[in-house]
Amino acid sequence: MKKYIYLAASALALFAFTSCNDELTQLPLSQGTIENFYATPGDFVQARNATYSVAFHGAGTYGYANRVLNLSETRSDNLYATTTASREWEGINSFYTNISSNSYIKEAYTSNYNAINKANQLLEKIAEKGDQIFTNPADKTAMAAEARFLRAFCYFDLIRWFGRVPLIERTMTAPEAAKIPRTPVTEVYDFIISDLEQAIPDLPPSYDAANYGRVSKYGAKALLGLVYMTRSSPTYGIDGATLGLNEWDKAYQQLNDIKTSGVYVFGADYDAIFKVEGNANKENVLTIPYTQSLPLSVGGNFMVELGYEPYFASFNLSAQGSLEAKEISTEFLNMFAATDKRKAFGIATSYTVASGTYKGSYTLPVFKKYIDPARYGNGREDWGVDFMVIRYTDVLMMMAECTLHGGGGSQADVDAIVNQVRTRAGVTANAANITLDELFAERRKEFFSEGNRWFDLIRSGKAVEIMNAWKAVEDTDGKIRTIDNNALIYPIPLSEILAVPGLYDQNIGYD
Template sequence: MKKYIYLLAANLLLLGTASCTEELTQVPLSQGTEENFYATPGDFNQARNAVYSVAFHGTGTYGYANRVLNLSETRSDNLLALTTASRDWEGINSFYTSISSNTYVKEAYLSNYNAIYKANQLLEKIALKGNDIFTNPVDKASMVAEARFLRAFCYFDLIRWFGKVPLIDRTMTAQETSKIGRSPVVDIYKLIIADLEAAIPDLSPSYDAANFGRVTKYGAKGLLGLVYMTRSSPTYGIDGAMLGLNEWDKAYQQLNDIKTSGLYAFGTDYAAIFKTEGIANKENILTIPYTQSVASSIGGNFMVELGYEPYFASVNLSAQGALEARPISTGFLNMFAANDNRKTFGIATSYTVATGTYKGSYTLPVFKKYIDPTRYGTGGREDWGVDFMVMRYTDVLMMMAECTLHGGGGSQADVDAIVNQVRTRAGVPATAANITLPQLFDERRKEFFSEGTRWFDLIRSGNAVTIMNAWRIAEDTGGKIRTIDNNMLLYPIPLQEILAVPGLYTQNLGYD
């Protein structure tokens, strides 16, 4: 599956809520209508691909990868993203209470609901016409499973950012949705878990290269495991995705199924994990693929989010639009041993531009993990052929270790072995035995930086507010970042949704 975006019909592209008037920017297939479109297996395949496209690649400039780098990585203690200019990411990093109209916040809400709308529509069309269209019942079951996975994926993304959101499990008119308020998170979890449990048996264990990017049985199991882990996290006293349940054993079971499948492997070379594409990369559990192009812009642009124009110029890539850096926090840099190859590969601490506008030497540390000039196309800054790993095998192993430390299965020896395996690959000494949860999260922080996991790790740790306030005091000498409280663990509902039907939604606490 590559980054091709499909149009079913103009009237199918609207979210279907009273507040949404934005149309998706997509490539037309034909002048067909909804009534005559779903007539062949190929039509249904294109409809399925459209759900993938919106769920993973978004509805405009940003996709899921950009989203987690902006709303998770930038929100976390890995970056000190302050600026003298007015940038949307500054309000994210500084915990402003006035970000309900923030571009990144709106995108997370809009893209997920557009994908949910498309998934609901596809499921309804399969139920209505599937028996007549699909000669092989396995193909029909697989398509239903993929649609249900994608719907679950989007709802899980929504509740992690916003907490309570409207629960819409069928296509609705704008008038119908204008009467649906925010549903309790427990109700949304029921749909998420039901969708994933129904999808897993009918998803393929693996795909060939031509179908790389479609979700597998084990990608769905990885998501379900993370769902159980998130439900088990401390609540912080807010209406978020964290329910304080003790479901670590359920999570461990799902993750262990991935391990025992024998389809994945712990990469022995850290750098190779991010340079090996497609099915050849045995770390890939759930991946969003992008295509490098020589003719048009169909690649990705997420690596630009945390980049810096002088660094791009230093590797002969100019005009990427990353004019201001989001510098790496000093405390994070100091965590690494001098010879840790994760830092060497993924962080630029000094670089030189030989000629041009940015000529000079630089020591501003920036992330470069996903920046590979050999996979840059000719379509501009949105044309990188670099895949984004939503979940990789090392993550699965370390999440299993987390479950073990919560009593969910496995042994302390398993935890120690996993962490030492990760550290040995990084070229640093193995850690002493009896790894604790704080030590595990520290190792995760060094392993997964600039992959969009840090904010969620902080929340699962139970110490997000304490850690972030300590970071603020240590790093923000200018006093620009506000004191963080529990309410800041959620984002605000976008203002356009609050205003669409006055009184239907109430804003999350702590926001203007």
């Protein structure tokens, strides 16, 4: 299980980049080094694994999971994450306008473009040398499909955070990259959809245990469905990812293909979704694997982002660096019924530390959905807990969202999906004539601390209205800024603005 991530660590060293200016001016390896490396099928496998590693695990301290917890969950109405200690995440939560140098924002830009560069290089070498290297043509086409998926994944991530971004379709020198302006979102979407449509036919429906974590045909379909949903959602009059294109039927078709495939199963036990790993977990449609305490393993630390040091100490774990809690909003806590298993499993409301620095009893609620001490390794960056990017329940509930927009299915289908979710959660299955607002409320309880909430708010078309109404009730300290539509995308990192003066304009509303 999780075999490919073992190789990724060594592959990263082989594919390090030197930099000039910043991320978009990354120089590739010298031509001679590239030619010498891509000489065997194993070399191509390492290059593919390195692309996965940067796309999913990031180019530094953070990976995709950390990113969505910081930039989506912390931005949303699920958390009242203010602080007096000037933490990086406070500017995210409070909608500061001077966050263009924020490390979380810069990481989202850096890691995605590093992975795109690796995918571009891999695709070029497959086209150039693949027929000579691969004895089985199917191996070549499958590897190209994975590279296209990863490139599309990264570009979709970029436009959801930043709106217009430069479209880099091939490896470039620094001077070449310095001439590429920000590309209209519509053109980036065309590129994403083209990559996914080319990738899907050449991806397998599933993998064996040794290759768990690689993208399947249905993982790519789930992403394509979400792409169509996002660009179909109401536009806010900004250069963001929602375009109001009304392609809900296209999204529904991709998601329904996953449902009818029979590969995935709606898990009967909510807790098990987050405890069972590998192919045994039929909820996993698109997953980022982590393994702790093994040679060349890639451990994770994303659960630390929403944790709290006393909670970790209650299990006698070593310091995790979560010195201040990102407080769960009272309004969100009050949404749950007393019998809701999702709250019981995913939120710690009381915990005790027997001894040491944090000795005492605590009642500050914190998210704990992904915190499993049994999968803790040798330190805060060595958790062996997998992160689900898209799970089967999400696929079903996204189908329901498409249905409510007229994309396919019936109201009875929507009600049945919501009742299925509620039954598993141990609450009354009384869904009838569910509306979009009610569906998003159910999604909020189902997917909290999984990094979905901010994207759900955006797709609802009511993100500004909801966040400002939430602030009026929750923000008694007056620390969160009242927002307008411009706050729905993040600023382009300042380092990019300064790298080539005049090439990029900053997103409106940011310093």
